[in-house]
Amino acid sequence: MSAQPLLQRCWIAACVLCVVVAPGYAQEFDPGEVEEQLVGTWVAEADPKSKWVFMEDGTLKKYVEDELDQTVSYEVNAQCEDPFYGPLEASSHQVAMLELTRSDGTVSCKYITQWVEDDPERPEYFTLGTEHETILFERQ
Numbered sequence: 001m002s003a004q005p006l007l008q009r010c011w012i013a014a015c016v017l018c019v020v021v022a023p024g025y026a027q028e029f030d031p032g033e034v035e036e037q038l039v040g041t042w043v044a045e046a047d048p049k050s051k052w053v054f055m056e057d058g059t060l061k062k063y064v065e066d067e068l069d070q071t072v073s074y075e076v077n078a079q080c081e082d083p084f085y086g087p088l089e090a091s092s093h094q095v096a097m098l099e100l101t102r103s104d105g106t107v108s109c110k111y112i113t114q115w116v117e118d119d120p121e122r123p124e125y126f127t128l129g130t131e132h133e134t135i136l137f138e139r140q
Contacts, residue, residue: 034076034096034112042137045125052137060100075099080109085131098128
């Protein structure tokens with residue numbers, strides 16, 4: 001008996017498992033839940049002088065050295081319309097899109113790429129991907 005038919009059957013079984021079982025493990029996107037988790041004060045790990053405060057009303061206050069630097073509105077979505085890059089969408093390995101809107105209407109889109117709240121070694125944190133860098137924020 002040749003190994004080829006056995007390998008083909010194993011390959012088919014693996015494909016069926018991927019199609020049938022894997023979708024059950026996919027995380028459902030709930031913008032309300034992500035927004036709820038964002039509310040609070042977050043400090044940039046690389047620059048502890050940079051603090052972002054997400055308010056329940058959709059306002060984000062950015063502080064530098066405890067001085068208010070900028071106030072913007074924010075929304076959490078699966079997609080974001082970036083003025084330079086066009087429509088952006090969070091992929092399956094990202095949590096969501098963070099859409100920031102300045103008072104003049106300028107929109108910028110950021111990727112929430114990771115969310116960790118159950119690591120006993122450190123406080124709750126998330127990473128925010130921008131067009132130039134990834135910033136790690138820890139809950140204060």
